[in-house]
Amino acid sequence: MKKLKRITSALGILSLLVIVLTACGSRKSLSQQDVLQNDRANNTITWGVKADTKLFGLMDVKDNQVKGFDVDIAKAVTKRVLGKNGHAKFVQVTSQTRIPLLKNGNIDAIIATMTITPEREKQVDFSQSYFDAGQSLLVKEGSSIKSVKDLNKPGTKVLGVTGANSVANIKKFAPKARVLELSDYAQAMTALKSGQGAALTTDNGILYGMATQNPGYQVVGGAFTKEPYGIAINKGQGDFKAEVNKALKEIEADGTYNRILKKWFGNVPGFDYKEAAR
Amino acid sequence: MQNFIQAYSWVNIRFLLEGLWVTVEVSVVSIIASFIIGSILGVLRYVKIKYLSAVIGFVVDMVRNLPLILIIFFTYFGLPHLGFKPGILFATILAMTIFESAMLAEIVRSGILAVDYGQMEGARANGMTYVQALWHIIFPQAIKKTIPTIVSQFISLIKDTSLATIIVLPELLNHAQIIYGQNTAYIIPMFVMIALMYFVICYALSVLSRILDKKLA
């Protein structure tokens, strides 16, 4: 009898805790303050960027700075929004951590190889697209895999990154393949080298960066999806979004955008940066 | 061999050491905080204050039985929902402290239980209050008895900081991953180096605990 009492009281506390936690979980996020006003007051915009993705956002071991196309665009946008002395602060994110961090208000905006998709637009707002990527495949040279169709066989393993849109896509394009999700692109590339998957799939821009870093690997299959990258901003931050869009238009108009594009993609084999110029 | 020499360039080693520093920072703060909180929780659980001890006991059991990664996710992603927005370093330290405090609470409680109850009676007979006896007589002995267990728990803590690489805490494993992610020829040298770094710290601590245990015994 005593035992029963203890078990019921334990269950009681457990259910109480679950209720409390759910209540907390479903509460609206705190980031209902005006991001633009805050950022102007602090003269700083906090950006979520990748640190494992060559060409877009990669940690430089020499000086502990993240460098890449996304980072440079973020800096240029910051200068347009806050003025010449505006400060851009960078927080490292992965495909998995970026949306929760934005919604929680740890970062003001995401500029991290993030595709604008209808599902994500239910959760966050996007700026206009600032880069047009397309999903593709990275394989070992001489691999029998030439296109996404070759992956659609039972037992084929494809490597991707948790939270990336490319993982959701591959389930549509090659439903028979098994997708293995790693935590970031460095891990996914390492897994490809170890033979954990037949191909690594994500956007071509990222894959070209990997191919230049890893001789013996090539991008195949062309771009089988359209992946327009956008800057993600919390819902209800209309002023901030308008400023970011304005800034993007300005840097496209005054040639800053093309300069940054050339800096990062000018010498990437297989990538025609002139076609991507705006 | 060539790979090893190139991999251990000063730039890379310095980058690893920066990671190691974060690992040490998180570990030291969490060890101190969890030792204090864990001891208090362990004592409170032992003294059996109505309801309070039961609630503490249940929460401690919940935390102890969850994977640490989940607790890291809860502090990093969950706390902002409660109106508190921790940075990554603080979120990790908080998660480690919550988890390790729960583990230590259990160790301290069992340590107190292992101390002969006659000592409490003796101390009370000599005019000490219950709290005085607990603090001056029972608690120090409980800690003495459990030093090896406590230290091995701290060693686990140091090792477990590597889990925070999933939220991109710039600790040792994360920095190694960044280096070998950029040049996969460095995978083995990096694994060897970080395994060595973790080993040296953890082994030194376990040797220290053995010496301490012998001295106090």
Place this chain on the structure above:
Amino acid sequence: MIYIVTHYWSELVQGIGYTLLSSVIALVFSTIIGTMFAIFEVLPNKAMRVIGRVYIEIFRNIPLLVIAMFFYVIIPLYVAKIDGFTAGTIGLTIYTSSFIAETVRAGIQSVDPGQMEGARANGMTYWQAMSKIVLPQAFKIIIPPLGNQFINLVKNSSVLAFVAGFDLMYQANSIASLSLDTINSYMVVGVFYLVITLPLSYYMRHLEKRLAN
């Protein structure tokens, strides 16, 4: 929260399956390997004792995640093609075996040495005495710590998430990013873990008390 459970039920069940499978396999093999190295440590032969000690110290003092990733990344490059689940489970086994070895050694040493001598005096060989007299008694003492190791294994198997091992934590990450409802996804998975570990943990405490009396 209910939505996560109903909508991702098959992923969650698969996750639990892999988590339990990995934990059980790792428990069986780490007990075998751990016992082996524990015996090494109490052998009269000094070289064997050193081997036992070195094995235990190495794997006790390196993070599980580093060991698991080593097997995921390096073994397939040079030794054998193993997938994330296998690599993670091997890592889990080796890491846990070093802790079990310590437990078993303490168990063996708590058995009165007189029993070994008595058995030897009655004509048993060292191995007969060890396997028939000493180990059975040692195991009786270490059943509760072994049970606690199993709980640790269930929790620690979450490293499989880092090597695409399809366990509960891997599914949690996947569900969190598919549903874009991070906190509720992890909360659901937390409850799933507790459903496995809490009853086990209470049962072990009960067992410990019974054995102590």
